[in-house]
Amino acid sequence: MPTSTLAKGERTRRAIIDHAVATAYRVGLGRLTIGDLAAGTGLSKSGLYAHFGSKEALQLAVLDEAAARFTAAVVRPALQAPRGETRLRALFDRWVACGRSRDPGVCLFVKAATELDEQPGAVRDRLAELHRALISTIETIVRNADGAFRPDADGYQLAADVYGVMLSFYLAHRLLQDPAAERRTRVAFETLLAALSRGPSPDPPTVVARVRPRGLPPTESATTTGSCS
Amino acid sequence: MPTSTLAKGERTRRAIIDHAVATAYRVGLGRLTIGDLAAGTGLSKSGLYAHFGSKEALQLAVLDEAAARFTAAVVRPALQAPRGETRLRALFDRWVACGRSRDPGVCLFVKAATELDEQPGAVRDRLAELHRALISTIETIVRNADGAFRPDADGYQLAADVYGVMLSFYLAHRLLQDPAAERRTRVAFETLLAALSRGPSPDPPTVVARVRPRGLPPTESATTTGSCS
DNA sequence: GCCGGAAGTGCACGCTCGTGCTATTTTCTC
DNA sequence: GAGAAAATAGCACGAGCGTGCACTTCCGGC
DSSP states (O other): OOSSSSSSHHHHHHHHHHHHHHHHHEEEEEEEOOHHHHHHTOOOOOHHHHHSSSHHHHHHHHHHHHHHHHIIIHHHHHHHHHHTHHHHHHHHHHHEEEEEEEOOHHHHHHHHHHHHOOOOHHHHHHHHHHHHHHHHHHHHHHHHHHSOOOBBBBHHHHHHHHHHHHHHHHHHIIIIIITTHHHHHHHHHHHHHHHHHOSSSSHHHHHGGGGGOSSSOOOOOOOOOOOOO | OSSSSOHHHHHHHHHHHHHHHHHHHHHOGGOHHHHHHHHHHHHOOHHHHTTTTTHHEEEEHHHHHHHHHIIIIIIIITTTTTTHHHHHHHHHHHHHHHHHHTTTTHHHHHHHHHHHOOOSSSSHHHHHHHHHHHHHHHHHHHSSTTTTTTTTTTHHHHHHHHHHHHHHHHHIIIIIITTTTHHHHHHHHHHHHHHHHOSSSSSOGGGGGGGSSSOOOOSSSSOOOOOOO
């Protein structure tokens, strides 16, 4: 009775990786253990192990899955939005939404960067490649904006800045559990957009939001409240 | 022949923690092992263990040391600079310098945030407390600027944004090994300062630097090239 | 210089780690 | 439904983990 069209082995493999992504999101890629995963999926250690052949292969599979989820939940939908600012906003909104909801795959993809940045090896190399691809995607969004941004806009700079805004959000939201984290993140993003969209001295209205809010509602724009997959 | 005024035990303890900070910077606080540390310091496992009594106590000691180094290398010197923009720049310059040189203590303090953000426990609680203190320090720098910044400047927002800029720098510098990382980081910081220092629509000259540089020297302002301690 | 306490060693423990085998069971194909 | 192939279990291994304890060595104050 095949509950799906997938072969048995593939189904099991996905169940394992699913479990592994959730675990790695909590404890890190490096602290995944075969025994733990086996217990969590109801397999024997060796049965699980046979699916990957080594722990490093397992880590790579988990990392690839996390990256794929990031693409599916954040990048791909954004690329279907209209070009220019709307597309950039779509990317940002979905990214924030995944952070807010602690989407394990998406968050793992970002979190692994810090874990592996000083640990040479195949996993780190793959991760760097994946992050470079994301930066390149953001760059392309800026370049293909059809004149919505200043013609000399530096897409790479913006990509790095968006990364920074998101990393700061993750810190405030997850470690510090700051309820105002999302509002500040949106303020920071608006500032980036303002510098990008108009001439050098635009009097952008959103910049005003950078000052201390006096009785502002905690989060004014909840455009993306949906799921993350 | 006492090489220092410290008691023997204290000297050994410091040597252990010194080693531990460097190791934890590479592999993370959670992957510190007693055996590894003992081998690295020439002690027996139990001899080393006796200095702390538990692994968690060791981790706390390492974390505290990392935070202390951050204070000594970044915060304290900055607080001796003149108030206002200069002080903020001093903080930023020193922080960047430590990132560039991969100062283990300073970097560990930041890196641990990602490692522990989903792992409840005493170590995480301490780390969150330390990060809150740093944010509060930045906030105070903004507040005590004696009118150098706009009076309604949001110091907490700025603190979060500076964090983001630095986290982005760490990612680009350490994982991606991007040689242009520091230049972009300085551009991003100048943008933050520009929004803070002047009126809402200032035509700040530094914002021009946000666009694609055409044959710019890789790093134009190397004001802080010295050591980090 | 002696002596008490601090500092450090040796050894053992129960556990878990990643990784190999060989069987055995289950699934897919004709 | 038989037979091939894939999937999984059982078991064992050497190593390393954090921790405890009894013992020895060494430093520092008198």
